[in-house]
Every structure is written in C-alpha cells, then in structure tokens.
Amino acid sequence: AQSVAQPEDQVNVAEGNPLTVKCTYSVSGNPYLFWYVQYPNRGLQFLLKYITGDNLVKGSYGFEAEFNKSQTSFHLKKPSALVSDSALYFCAVRDVDSSYKLIFGSGTRLLVRP
C-alpha cells in the first residue's frame, strides 16, 4: 500500500536560515509526490509536485523539493526561511487506483522564529 511518513512533528528554524522538512514514501511503481501547506484556519494550498523529470522541483513561495529515489525521500527545502513560512506542511503521494486520491503524511509544523 502507498504511504508517506513525516518523521518530525515540528521543525524550528531561525529566520534567514535554511529549512528542511522531511518526507519519505513507500509506493509501488513510479511515485507522484506533493507538498501542501496549511496556514491557520485555512485550507490546504498546493506548493509543488514531482511527477517525472528533474529531481529538484521548484514550487511556490521559494520552496523546492528534492526527489531521491534511492532513499525514497522527497524533502521540502527553502534556502532562507521567513517568519511568514510558519505553517503546517503536508507531504502526499497519489494512490495508484483510478480514484487518484492523495495519501497524506501526518504533517509537520514549521515554526520560524524572528
């Protein structure tokens, strides 16, 4: 069965420092991977996706993610964190059946301190 794991409940980083939010996956076949962000009392917003092609995927708000097939990882990164990046981040993998539903990780709360 498809699954994703986000091993960190919370990540703390100082503003201006690089940030990484970790995600590992388990899929049968080629993975379709996604990152979403949720700000307080809001719905999920799409950040970026990996379907095929370059292993480094660039997304919204300066975020990028690196697909690593050998390590089955899809970590979210940003070179310089902003206080406004503080939010809940979800990694997801698309299921392989005809529903195209997403299977989400448990989420990682990112806290960027001034």
Place this chain on the structure above:
Amino acid sequence: NAGVTQTPKFRVLKTGQSMTLLCAQDMNHEYMYWYRQDPGMGLRLIHYSVGEGTTAKGEVPDGYNVSRLKKQNFLLGLESAAPSQTSVYFCASRNRNSLPGGTGETQYFGPGTRLLVL
C-alpha cells in the same frame, strides 16, 4: 472564479442530529473528494467521486454518506452525528487531465468546515 467553497464554515451539533456539508467548485473538475483532518493524523479520505452521479468509499466512510447529483457539487451527510465525528472537513477537486505537465494532478482544497459534536 471562486475555486472550491464549503458551507457552512462552522457548526455545532448534538449527538444524534443530522446535517449536510456542501462543497461547490466552479472549475469544471471531474473528481471531488471529502477528507477529514484530525490532529496528528493528517487528512484521511472519507468518500470521493470520479464524476457526476458516481461516488465511492474512501479510507474512513462509516457514518457518512455522499451525493454528487450535479458535477459542481459534492454533498457530505451525517445521518446521526457522534462525538467521534468532531473534526475539520475539507473538500477538494481536480480535473481529469493526468498528463505530466498538466494541472490534473493537483487537488484544490476548500477552506474547511469545522464541526463540533457534543
């Protein structure tokens, strides 16, 4: 273009009461989904629809029913609410196009409905 909207934003129910959550999308998307979000558990799929008039069960369907009478609307019903259904409910939609460079792989989410069952 409002995207995905959800009604209501917040509701308090007593155990045993019923209610319907409405999701509407104006993007002409084929696929629609209902998820629930609980602390530490991410989002879990309740039901989904791959087109008008079709519905299917997701990961946690018990206690919920859905209908997709119109392509733009996806209704989630609770016939007899239970405290375990206290959660935040999100609706999402996506289009049929699944080409790698297309937008079909992206699900678009509504703002959520916060439900408290006492």
